[in-house]
Amino acid sequence: MKRVTAFLLVMIMLFTSVSVSFAAKSKDPTPTAEPIPQPTLSPDAPEYDKEHPENLSPDQLYALSAVLMTQDKGEVIFEKDADERRYPASMTKILTVLIALMFVDDLDETVTVSQTAVNVPPDSSTMYLKVDEEIRLIDVIYGTMLLSANDGANVIAEAVSGDIPRFVDLMNRTAETLGCINTHFVNPHGYHDDNHYSTARDMAVIAREAMKNETFREIVGTTSYQLPRTNKQRARTITTKTEYMLTGSEESPNQYYYEYATGIKTGSHSHSGYCFAGAASKDGVDLISVVMFTGRKARWADTIKLMNYGFSQYVSVTPVDLYNMRPIKLSTSNYSTSDPDNGEITLVCSPVGENAQIVTTQSDVNRMADNLRDYVAFDFRGDLQAPIQAGEEIGTMTWYNDKGEPFVYSLTSSRSVEKRDNAPKTIDEIIAETYADPNPFPPFNFEFVLILFGPPLVLIGIIAFLVISRKKRSGHKMRAPKPVNRYVK
Structure with a gap:
């Protein structure tokens, strides 16, 4: 009986020791983190439509x-x-x-x-x-x-x-x-x-x-x-x-x-x-x-x-995109009578260097396109006479961003325009022909003589006519009157 009692006491002590040891080992040395809340949608919230x-x-x-x-x-x-x-x-x-x-x-x-x-x-x-x-x-x-x-x-x-x-x-x-x-x-x-x-x-x-x-x-x-x-x-x-x-x-x-x-x-x-x-x-x-x-x-x-x-x-557009919504059309002169558009050309806009990016709403895009001249500076050349070649630069467009940095765009002709056959030569054509002529002096012909000597001869003739006319008038005034015999014998 004593042996049984002693055995039970030993088992109780061992069990207690193991329990205490297990409890000590299972104790979490760090505090448990608080749960993170998970908000929910209001029951009155309208259903989200990912298609819109x-x-x-x-x-x-x-x-x-x-x-x-x-x-x-x-x-x-x-x-x-x-x-x-x-x-x-x-x-x-x-x-x-x-x-x-x-x-x-x-x-x-x-x-x-x-x-x-x-x-x-x-x-x-x-x-x-x-x-x-x-x-x-x-x-x-x-x-x-x-x-x-x-x-x-x-x-x-x-x-x-x-x-x-x-x-x-x-x-x-x-x-x-x-x-x-x-x-x-x-x-x-x-x-x-x-x-x-x-x-x-x-x-x-x-x-x-x-x-x-x-x-x-x-x-x-x-x-x-x-x-x-x-x-x-x-x-x-x-x-x-x-x-x-x-x-x-x-x-x-x-x-x-x-x-x-x-x-x-x-x-x-x-x-x-x-x-x-x-x-x-x-x-x-x-x-x-x-x-x-x-x-x-x-x-x-x-x-x-x-x-x-x-x-x-929001959308991202460039000044080219804005321009293309309302492209510029210009009329030329001296165009061929067979030109299908009566000399009218559409200008093509392309960046000279970096292309600016404009991030804005679609409504602002439409407003800016309608009033593009309020946002850019245009510079066109003065002479718009045919002939004009496709791709020929007609002017420039400059856009300034919010920092005042300029972005330059070239405006070129979308097509060629032929010159009419009987159109007078332009100043540029005359200058070009003159510089291209190997003879720096004009050819000696009737036209040259007429141009060179005609005006002076006409001037001399006019002067001579005036001088002769004046002499005639002067001679008539100085002539003595013919004596008249008042007495008849």
Whole structure:
């Protein structure tokens, strides 16, 4: 009996020990992240018709805040509570990377990862940098954007400003310079802080400024990148988190892939919801969109709705396109009587150098075409006499963009116009014949004699006639009267 009791006591102790040990091992050392909210559409929202994107209404977006603007001028095309303060989450990294591109001359320089840089909240997205890791700054930038790496954002901040607080101050000053009056940053990566906020409009302004930078466009347009080997890690390939830039596979195509997408940055946490700042280009029209506090998949759906709406409203044209809507026709003189159009020619417009791009609404395109002389300067040559050859330049057209830069276009004849047979020679033809004549003197013939001596002889004859006539009159006046015999004897 004692043996049985002892055995039971031992088993109880072992079970208790195993339970305590299991409990200790299964305890999660990191706090569980709060769930990210997923907004839904209002039950009263009209059904979205993708065949008619021009009919988009704010209620058809999951996002609580959204904005769409043109890349070139920043004209707002669509908005929904665009000035409501919200948390930008990792969209913050757009400005972080932009500042790095603005202030660092050599992006290939090697930086050393500090303990402070890797000290990020446990539920952060990272690129798994290690303390004392030596890595090129450009590789950190790619990792920060493609993986939304908070540790990478910290490394960028220290590389640019020396420490994170001074970099954050630079971020706020830069945002203020861009006109973002409803924005304040506390860190370079966007992890939640009540004083770290922005608006859809301000984030679109920042994204638009970033997309002006060629290197930035190249980075955010990249879907995968090869991180080279460092002193702490082997080489590895990273892939973007921006789903609307990924095609998927043949077996599982991505329904949110957008063929016109050009970037740029996601963001998410429990306080911000899912966010996305996007860019797209189609037929010369470049757009920037921002959606804030939307759903995980809804951010792609919302962005595509906005982009399609923008492309339905805006078009990209050139001054040549505007001219061709109302081409200029001119009348010539000295044309052949057999000319089918009575000497009228249509001018063809073509760029002399670079062709300007004009992004505007279709209604503005029609208005500009109807009043083209209000937007361009025409310069035509004075002589429009036949003959005229097809392709011969008749004048020029000059377009000035918003910066006052001139774009010159040549206006040429669309066809040839023959000269009529009995048309008098033009001054240019006479000059050309004179210079082409090997004898600098005209031929000695009756016409030459008549032209050379005719006028002087006529003048001499007139003078002689006048002199003789005057002498006759003078002689008649001086003649003495014949005496008259008054007395008859």
